[in-house]
Amino acid sequence: MSENTKTSTEIAAKSAESAASGITSGAAAPTAADKEALLAELLASINQHKFAPDVAHIEIHGNQVLNKNLVEGLIVESESIDNGVKVRIRVLKDVTLKNPVNFCFGLIPDNGVQRIITDTVIEEGAHAKFIANCTFPNAVNVQHLMNATIEIGKGASLSYFERHTHGPEGGVTIVPVTHVRVREDGRFSTEFELIKGAAGVIELDYAAEVEANATVDMMTRVFGRSADRIHIKEAAHLAGPGSTGVLTSHIALKNTASATIENELVADAPYARGHVDCKEIVQDGARARAIPIVQVNNHLAHVTHEAAIGSVDSKQLETLLSRGLTEDEATDMIIQGLLS
Amino acid sequence: MLLCRSVQDIKRWKKRKGARQKLLPLARRLATCAYAVPGPPVDYFFAKRYFLVRNPYAFNMNFRKPAREPGARRIAMNLLEIRNLSLIKGNRPILNNLSMDIWAGHVHAIIGPNGAGKSTLANTIMGLSGYREFEGDILLEGESIAPLSVDDRSRRDITLLFQEPARFEGLGVREFILAGAKEKSRALAEEALIKVGLAPEKYLKRAVDKTLSGGERKRIELASIWAMKPRLVLMDEPDSGVDIDSVKYIFAIIKELRKAGSTVILITHSPEVLRHADHAFLICAGTLVDKGEMSRMFDYFNGKCVPCAHVGIPAADAPVLAERI
Numbered sequence: 001m002s003e004n005t006k007t008s009t010e011i012a013a014k015s016a017e018s019a020a021s022g023i024t025s026g027a028a029a030p031t032a033a034d035k036e037a038l039l040a041e042l043l044a045s046i047n048q049h050k051f052a053p054d055v056a057h058i059e060i061h062g063n064q065v066l067n068k069n070l071v072e073g074l075i076v077e078s079e080s081i082d083n084g085v086k087v088r089i090r091v092l093k094d095v096t097l098k099n100p101v102n103f104c105f106g107l108i109p110d111n112g113v114q115r116i117i118t119d120t121v122i123e124e125g126a127h128a129k130f131i132a133n134c135t136f137p138n139a140v141n142v143q144h145l146m147n148a149t150i151e152i153g154k155g156a157s158l159s160y161f162e163r164h165t166h167g168p169e170g171g172v173t174i175v176p177v178t179h180v181r182v183r184e185d186g187r188f189s190t191e192f193e194l195i196k197g198a199a200g201v202i203e204l205d206y207a208a209e210v211e212a213n214a215t216v217d218m219m220t221r222v223f224g225r226s227a228d229r230i231h232i233k234e235a236a237h238l239a240g241p242g243s244t245g246v247l248t249s250h251i252a253l254k255n256t257a258s259a260t261i262e263n264e265l266v267a268d269a270p271y272a273r274g275h276v277d278c279k280e281i282v283q284d285g286a287r288a289r290a291i292p293i294v295q296v297n298n299h300l301a302h303v304t305h306e307a308a309i310g311s312v313d314s315k316q317l318e319t320l321l322s323r324g325l326t327e328d329e330a331t332d333m334i335i336q337g338l339l340s
Numbered sequence: 341m342l343l344c345r346s347v348q349d350i351k352r353w354k355k356r357k358g359a360r361q362k363l364l365p366l367a368r369r370l371a372t373c374a375y376a377v378p379g380p381p382v383d384y385f386f387a388k389r390y391f392l393v394r395n396p397y398a399f400n401m402n403f404r405k406p407a408r409e410p411g412a413r414r415i416a417m418n419l420l421e422i423r424n425l426s427l428i429k430g431n432r433p434i435l436n437n438l439s440m441d442i443w444a445g446h447v448h449a450i451i452g453p454n455g456a457g458k459s460t461l462a463n464t465i466m467g468l469s470g471y472r473e474f475e476g477d478i479l480l481e482g483e484s485i486a487p488l489s490v491d492d493r494s495r496r497d498i499t500l501l502f503q504e505p506a507r508f509e510g511l512g513v514r515e516f517i518l519a520g521a522k523e524k525s526r527a528l529a530e531e532a533l534i535k536v537g538l539a540p541e542k543y544l545k546r547a548v549d550k551t552l553s554g555g556e557r558k559r560i561e562l563a564s565i566w567a568m569k570p571r572l573v574l575m576d577e578p579d580s581g582v583d584i585d586s587v588k589y590i591f592a593i594i595k596e597l598r599k600a601g602s603t604v605i606l607i608t609h610s611p612e613v614l615r616h617a618d619h620a621f622l623i624c625a626g627t628l629v630d631k632g633e634m635s636r637m638f639d640y641f642n643g644k645c646v647p648c649a650h651v652g653i654p655a656a657d658a659p660v661l662a663e664r665i
Binding site: 316322323 | 489490505506509510512519520547
């Protein structure tokens, strides 16, 4: 078992080297068996081993698409580029995907660069859920760079959940930059979760343009440890009448981790409604900064914000202490709840 | 502020105090021999020798001698003793030389007007932050718990139902209920929810957050206490925020805790809640004014009132407290 693992890790390292040097095909390309082993390791790192035949999924390691299974109404085209992959995703008009589409992006070796460029279009009246697992279980010096544009058509919806699984070393730099346009009556919700493993360096930048009666809901949940550096920037422009936006950030920090959260919500149209919610629990020598910006340019719009930074709430803590939990157990439970 | 007890009544009771004092040691000694068994709310010997002396009109009460169950444990008379407890917060005396005996296996009520110090007393017994600096002592089975932290006290089987339950963003109802339980099973969480009248299939996967009403959170907190099965439960206004139909579940839990041998301290303004106590303490401005069986203390809710100088400190104690401050 360990031999197999070692072998697939070596294959992965070679694959990553070739990706880093811009070689996308040729003699170094792994065989089908190699790909199989790599795929197994990639999925094992996210505790996922098998998908049902009617579940769409795509697995990308470095700059290679290892596996792909599509369903009717979903089009995914991929192209290997230097250090990464370009992916075009389209959910056809009026199609509702029964099961979530599962993406797995990752790098098994301890160093390398993975650049993912995605262009997603959810056509008018279509509905889909995407689950993206980004896994870097052995990362010491890994960069995961993502540039995404998402277009949600009229009356369409997309729920996008991105979970990161990192190793304990914290050698990952994550830079996801996403621009979203939500057309009339559309809905877009996104969740970014990094709870297991060291966060490393995160530079998250999400921006959304929201048209009439459309909704955007962005949520970020990150647990920063040791020397992690986290910078979250979420912005939504409520441009259409009746549009709504909620920007939520829940961050827990311990050791010497630091975080800056910038949430910006601008309401330009009448009856636009928005809320910014930022909660950060800080322990040990960690540092946190929250910069909520709310701007209203129309007297019929309404935007609110709340931010709370500090230690664990004393009432919550004492409630759990009075049930016999130790302070550490109670704190962990509260943090797990906040980040769940 | 008026406390509901006539002055004449008090004088009458004081006259009888001498007779009661003579019988009290005997009654206590006999009651110490009682066993923790399910049955009537008062111990048999204690009731017969002591209670009847205090209340001659209770002759018609049907006392049943409890049979000793195999393995039933012998219990001490006092589970908790509060000795000369005084607490000052922000230069304001809240508790004033308070002494109480909390009998094991009984349901005690602490009644009194708003601001009398009832919740402060519960928080002090639990050892919450801001309630750790006090004079006097709190003894659990004869051992001081004053130096112990909240979690150490709860590991000695003391817990508190908060008047206003906390909200926990994202923390599941199941995890919360099982937090203090020795057995961490889904079945126990489900049973606890049923006990408080909440459907497990509806609540088990929800979070104890702002999506639940105050009453729902209160019942879930009560469920967590039921699952914990502590020896001493402090309940700060257990019925507050709970709708009329659901209060019955709270009373059922109180009964069940008592049946299981737990000692319950109810802090309440409600006659309905007081009905479920065996014994009550009346406090005003942090001072113990009266104590007795529920049936007698119930008169305080029946319009027989005496004045209580509820201006922070009782008039009689003002000079003493002033000196201390």
